[in-house]
Each structure stands twice: as structure tokens, then as C-alpha cells.
Amino acid sequence: MNKVIISAKKVERIYSNGIVRTYALKDVSVDIQQGEFVAIMGPSGSGKSTLLHQLGLLDNPTNGSILIDGEDVVQLSDDTRTRFRLEKLGYVFQSYNLIPELTALENVYITPMARGMPEEEYTAKAKEMLTKVGLGDRMDHYPSELSGGQQQRVSIARALVNKPKILFADEPTANLDSDSSADTIRLFRQLNKEIGQTIVMVTHEENEGKQADRIIWIKDGIIDKAKK
Amino acid sequence: MNKNDLKVISFLAYKNISKSKATFFVIVAVMAMSFLSITFFAAIIDGLGYEFEEGMIRGLTGHLMIEPSADSRYLENADSMVGKIKKIPEVVGVSKRVEASAVATHKTIQLGVPIFFVNPDDERQVSRFSESVVLGDYLSRKDNAELIIGTDLVEAYTREDDAKKSLDVTVGDTIQLSFSNGMVKEYKIKGIFKTGSQFSDNNILINYDDYEDIFHESDVASAILVALPSRGREEEFTRKIIDLGVTDQINPWQSKMGKVKQFIGSLQITNTITGVVGLFTAFATIYIIIFINVTNKRKQIGILKAVGIKKEIILGSYVLQSLIYGVAGVVIGIIAMQGLIALLTVYPLSMPIGNVVPILTTNRLVTTAITLILASIVAWFFPSKKAANDNILEAIFGG
Ligand SMILES: Nc1ncnc2c1ncn2[C@@H]1O[C@H](COP(=O)(O)OP(=O)(O)OP(=O)(O)O)[C@@H](O)[C@H]1O
Ligand SMILES: [Mg+2]
Numbered sequence: 313m314n315k316v317i318i319s320a321k322k323v324e325r326i327y328s329n330g331i332v333r334t335y336a337l338k339d340v341s342v343d344i345q346q347g348e349f350v351a352i353m354g355p356s357g358s359g360k361s362t363l364l365h366q367l368g369l370l371d372n373p374t375n376g377s378i379l380i381d382g383e384d385v386v387q388l389s390d391d392t393r394t395r396f397r398l399e400k401l402g403y404v405f406q407s408y409n410l411i412p413e414l415t416a417l418e419n420v421y422i423t424p425m426a427r428g429m430p431e432e433e434y435t436a437k438a439k440e441m442l443t444k445v446g447l448g449d450r451m452d453h454y455p456s457e458l459s460g461g462q463q464q465r466v467s468i469a470r471a472l473v474n475k476p477k478i479l480f481a482d483e484p485t486a487n488l489d490s491d492s493s494a495d496t497i498r499l500f501r502q503l504n505k506e507i508g509q510t511i512v513m514v515t516h517e518e519n520e521g522k523q524a525d526r527i528i529w530i531k532d533g534i535i536d537k538a539k540k
Numbered sequence: 541m542n543k544n545d546l547k548v549i550s551f552l553a554y555k556n557i558s559k560s561k562a563t564f565f566v567i568v569a570v571m572a573m574s575f576l577s578i579t580f581f582a583a584i585i586d587g588l589g590y591e592f593e594e595g596m597i598r599g600l601t602g603h604l605m606i607e608p609s610a611d612s613r614y615l616e617n618a619d620s621m622v623g624k625i626k627k628i629p630e631v632v633g634v635s636k637r638v639e640a641s642a643v644a645t646h647k648t649i650q651l652g653v654p655i656f657f658v659n660p661d662d663e664r665q666v667s668r669f670s671e672s673v674v675l676g677d678y679l680s681r682k683d684n685a686e687l688i689i690g691t692d693l694v695e696a697y698t699r700e701d702d703a704k705k706s707l708d709v710t711v712g713d714t715i716q717l718s719f720s721n722g723m724v725k726e727y728k729i730k731g732i733f734k735t736g737s738q739f740s741d742n743n744i745l746i747n748y749d750d751y752e753d754i755f756h757e758s759d760v761a762s763a764i765l766v767a768l769p770s771r772g773r774e775e776e777f778t779r780k781i782i783d784l785g786v787t788d789q790i791n792p793w794q795s796k797m798g799k800v801k802q803f804i805g806s807l808q809i810t811n812t813i814t815g816v817v818g819l820f821t822a823f824a825t826i827y828i829i830i831f832i833n834v835t836n837k838r839k840q841i842g843i844l845k846a847v848g849i850k851k852e853i854i855l856g857s858y859v860l861q862s863l864i865y866g867v868a869g870v871v872i873g874i875i876a877m878q879g880l881i882a883l884l885t886v887y888p889l890s891m892p893i894g895n896v897v898p899i900l901t902t903n904r905l906v907t908t909a910i911t912l913i914l915a916s917i918v919a920w921f922f923p924s925k926k927a928a929n930d931n932i933l934e935a936i937f938g939g
Contacts, residue, residue: 397848411840
């Protein structure tokens with residue numbers, strides 16, 4: 313239970329728009345254990361999403377190193393990072409980000425399909441995941457035919473269908489009503505308990521953060537050590 | 541790229557197309573219309589050129605025109621030559637002609653006119669005169685002192701602003717012809733013909749027997765016209781005629797085109813220019829539509845990348861979509877075009893030079909089809925490649 317799965321050292325991310333340089337992350341070092349449920353919290357604009365994107369291989373830091381599962385992911389080529397995301401990582405975004413042209417079921421099975429899983433297997437897996445998040449009866453609906461909470465559950469099913477090593481979630485409840493929010497966090501908690509799912513979740517809600525094993529506080533692009 | 545990648549590519553392409561049928565139909569319709577607009581005009585021009593040449597072939601030259609060598613005025617033993625050539629398998633028709641000129645007099649008008657002395661039956665297989673009679677009748681085997689006259693020489697058929705002189709005659713009227721040897725003879729107008737070709741419609745046709753009466757020469761011809769089953773076989777039949785021992789000049793129709801060739805040449809230049817302009821316009825239209833379409837998919841592309849779908853698959857699915865759009869557009873364009881051509885074959889466009897049927901050459905069909913499909917692929921490829929290379933976060937969150 314105490315294997316370090318993410319180890320970020322002195323991560324820096326500077327956005328340069330012409331002459332304006334924004335230090336979104338200045339110097340962040342964090343270790344996350346396998347099986348840990350971590351919440352990232354902090355004021356708006358503090359760099360939470362930026363940190364999640366670096367750890368989740370959706371962006372590249374301007375400086376620093378990130379090891380995931382022992383592999384230096386910053387150095388990897390674009391294609392290798394893409395494969396890494398497909399095989400080891402799962403994402404839940406605030407705005408769901410489902411593909412509107414695909415049904416709930418297809419949105420979930422597109423990644424196992426891309427991994428080369430046989431059709432019966434990925435269909436069964438996707439159905440199982442959707443049933444688990446309570447959408448067994450909505451599998452053939454397109455995202456536009458689903459409520460926000462239902463879409464978020466589809467995106468959770470998509471994130472988990474490949475049994476990722478790490479699940480990243482950026483304010484997964486921000487667009488949901490309080491019931492759906494509570495459901496989502498309960499589901500995360502449950503996954504973490506039952507299968508030891510490693511979860512890194514950005515949130516604004518203190519009560520959500522409290523349900524995680526640990527809160528990493530960010531302020532102005534650095535770890536806010538004053539909070540505990 | 542393996543088999544599974546292809547599966548994902550087809551799956552994504554299929555879903556994208558089937559989920560936005562309206563877009564699909566719009567793009568396919570634009571492609572089909574582009575195909576039509578490029579090929580239709582060209583086909584009309586080609587048909588026009590073809591008809592122009594056909595007017596020459598079916599009026600003045602035949603597919604092959606046998607003429608006396610430079611040092612003699614006439615072909616001798618014309619009848620036996622005609623007979624022998626007729627026996628060559630597949631030859632459609634052979635007809636000897638003597639060209640002459642005469643001064644036609646009617647009331648106060650005098651007019652120099654070209655005359656063809658022809659064998660009416662042989663002429664049926666070679667030229668259009670027999671089927672182009674608009675008033676009265678065609679010459680018959682035994683006609684004597686009767687002629688048929690082209691509409692360009694008849695006042696009732698010429699345009700008022702036409703500066704050329706014409707005769708105020710109709711079927712049944714008599715005109716007087718004075719020949720170069722001083723012979724003067726009255727002829728009754730048996731029929732008036734309009735082939736539509738300016739090369740033929742200013743002629744008078746008279747039975748060959750009359751030529752013998754007037755000039756006291758027989759079995760001569762100023763040319764023998766040979767009609768072949770189709771264009772493009774001139775050389776083959778020239779050889780066969782030479783094999784018969786014919787030593788006179790055998791000229792394919794192409795060598796007789798002169799001005800027509802220049803005219804058609806300039807039509808073809810126009811055609812090429814409009815074709816290129818049309819292709820550019822089509823390309824631009826298709827590019828813009830597809831560009832907007834792919835730009836709308838930027839987020840989708842970003843999400844696919846974020847969840848780990850590789851670039852080759854994303855690009856592949858867009859190239860496949862472009863192929864499907866391109867091929868569907870071109871296929872529908874071809875079907876519509878063939879329909880139009882079929883329609884215009886039954887109801888040809890009646891143009892001053894004759895009935896014009898659009899001609900879509902395989903060459904043009906293939907060139908246009910390939911260009912449009914390529915245009916479609918290029919139009920998809922660059923925007924989707926750009927999107928696939930875009931920063932994921934910008935693509936998803938719209939930077
Ligand atoms: N693409 C970008 N270009 C320039 N600056 C950016 C970009 N993305 C983020 N930033 C800046 O980086 C800083 C951190 O942004 P980030 O999105 O990580 O904040 P956050 O903590 O997630 O905020 P919120 O709670 O509002 O989501 C902000 O100042 C933001 O303006
Ligand atoms: Mg954020």
C-alpha cells in the first residue's frame with residue numbers, strides 16, 4: 313500500500329503568451345501513493361488544474377520531472393504518452409467531455425476498442441461499467457439525450473473501463489446538483505476502498521476534500537504548506 | 541497501422557458521418573454539383589466541337605476523302621473504285637462526288653453557288669443531306685433537271701441581317717444554272733435541306749447523271765467520300781483501301797479541318813481554362829465547408845487524444861470520411877451527369893450548328909473525379925492534421 317505511483321519533482325509550468333509569462337506552477341513536488349485518494353484544493357487560479365494536467369500527461373511542464381509507475385513521463389515522445397494515457401490513465405472532466413457523435417456505450421468502449429480488445433469483451437466491459445454507475449438503461453443514448461449527472465457518470469465509466477492505474481478528476485461535481493455530487497464522491501470512495509483505485513481529484517468543495525485520504529493545498533502555483 | 545486501428549478508424553468515420561447526416565448531404569451535394577458544373581459545360585463544349593466536326597464529316601469530307609493526286613483534276617474509274625471500297629467489310633458507305641460551281645439565276649438575283657453532283661443512293665450512307673430535307677423531297681435515282689438546295693441559299697431561311705445574297709425560292713420553283721462550260725439549264729427545286737452545318741447548307745445537290753449530260757464526262761469524281769463505322773479507325777481503313785491498289789490521295793477528315801480545327805482548338809482552350817477555374821472554385825468551396833466541419837470537430841479530436849486514441853487513428857478516420865464524402869459526391873455527380881446526357885441525347889440541344897449532345901469523355905470524367913476526391917482529401921487532411929497536432933487542452937477547453 314505504500315508504493316509511490318506518482319512522483320513529481322520541482323514541477324514548473326509557465327504559460328507564455330507573447331511577452332506575458334504566467335507562472336501557473338512555480339515549484340511543485342508531490343508524491344502520491346498507489347491506492348491513495350488525493351484531493352487537490354486551493355483558490356481559483358492557484359494552479360490546481362494545471363497540476364492535474366501535468367500529472368495526467370495532458371500537458372508538459374516547462375521544468376521538473378514526473379515519474380509515474382517508475383517511468384519518466386516528461387521525456388516520452390508524444391505517441392508514447394498517448395499510449396500511456398490509453399493504457400494507464402483515466403480522466404473525468406468538469407465538463408464531461410463526452411464525444412457527442414457516440415452513444416453512452418460507445419463513449420465508454422472506444423478506448424478498450426482502441427486497445428484491441430475483442431468486440432464481445434469490450435461491449436461486455438462497457439455495459440458492466442455503465443451498469444455499475446447506474447446507467448444500465450441509458451446505454452444507447454447520445455450525450456445530448458442525457459442529463460449532466462448522467463453524462464458525468466458516463467465519463468466516469470469511460471475513465472474506469474480500462475482499469476487505469478490512476479484516475480484523474482478535475483472538479484467532477486462542479487456542474488452537478490448536490491445529490492449527483494454526493495453520488496459521484498461516494499462512487500470514488502467506494503472504488504478506492506474496493507479495488508484500491510488511485511484517485512487524484514481537484515475540488516473546490518471542502519466536504520468533498522475531506523472524504524479523500526489527503527488534501528494537497530495549492531496557492532499561487534506552489535504547495536500551500538500552511539494548510540494541513 | 542494495424543487491423544484494429546482500421547477498425548477504430550472506420551468506426552469513428554461511420555459514427556461521425558451517420559450522426560451528422562445533414563452535413564453529409566450538404567457536402568456530398570456540393571461535391572456533386574461541383575462535378576456537374578465542371579463537367580457539364582465542358583461536355584457541352586465537347587459536344588459542340590464534335591458536332592462541328594461531324595458537320596464537316598457528314599457534309600464535305602466523309603471519314604476518309606479520296607482525292608486526285610496533285611497533277612490530275614479528277615479521279616478516273618470512279619465507279620469501280622467505289623464498288624471495290626464498298627466491299628471492304630464494315631465500310632458504311634462510299635460516294636463519289638463532282639464539285640462544280642455555277643451561277644444561279646432567279647428573278648433578278650444572280651448568285652454563284654457550289655454544286656455537288658452526287659449519286660443520291662450512295663450519298664445516303666455518307667452524308668446527312670438525305671435526312672436533312674426540311675421542305676419537299678430528297679433527290680431520287682432518276683432525277684433529271686431537279687435539285688435540292690441548302691437553306692443558306694434560300695431567302696426564307698436566312699436571317700434578315702445576313703449580308704449574303706440568297707434566292708427567294710421555294711419547293712417547286714425553277715431556277716436557272718449557268719455552268720462554267722457555258723451550258724445553261726433550268727432546274728426545278730425538289731427539296732430544301734438544312735443539315736445545320738454551315739459547310740453544307742450553302743450547297744446545291746444535283747443527280748450525278750446530270751453531270752454527264754452537261755460536261756460529257758463520265759466515271760470521274762473530284763472526290764470519293766468513305767464513311768466508316770466510327771471515328772478513330774481512319775488509318776486502318778486507309779491501309780485497306782491502299783491494299784486495293786488505290787494510288788490517289790486518301791485523306792482522313794482530320795487533315796481537312798483547317799479553320800474548324802482552329803475553332804475547336806480555341807473551344808478546347810476555353811474548356812481547359814473554365815475547367816481549371818471550375819476545379820479551383822470547387823476546391824475552395826469544398827475546402828471551406830470541410831474546414832468549418834473539421835474545426836467544429838476540434839473538441840472531439842482533443843477528447844479522443846486525451847483519452848489515448850492515437851493521432852494516426854484520428855487522422856485516418858478523417859481521411860476516410862473525406863474519401864467517403866469525395867467518392868459519394870463524385871458518384872452522385874456522375875450519375876446526375878449521365879442522366880443529363882441521356883436526357884439530352886433524347887432531347888438534344890438545338891443549336892444553330894445542329895443538334896448538340898453533350899459528350900463526357902472518360903478522360904475528363906476521370907480527371908474531374910480524381911481532382912475532386914483529392915480536393916476533398918486535402919481539404920480534410922490539413923485541418924484535421926492541425927487539430928490532431930493541437931495542444932489537447934486548447935482543443936478541449938478552447939484556447
Ligand atoms: N492556457 C493558458 N495560458 C495562459 N495562462 C493560463 C492558461 N491556463 C491557465 N493559465 C493560468 O494559470 C493559472 C492557473 O490556472 P489553473 O487553471 O490551473 O487554475 P485552477 O486552480 O484550476 O483554477 P480554478 O479553480 O478556477 O479552476 C491561472 O492564473 C490561469 O490564468
Ligand atoms: Mg481548474
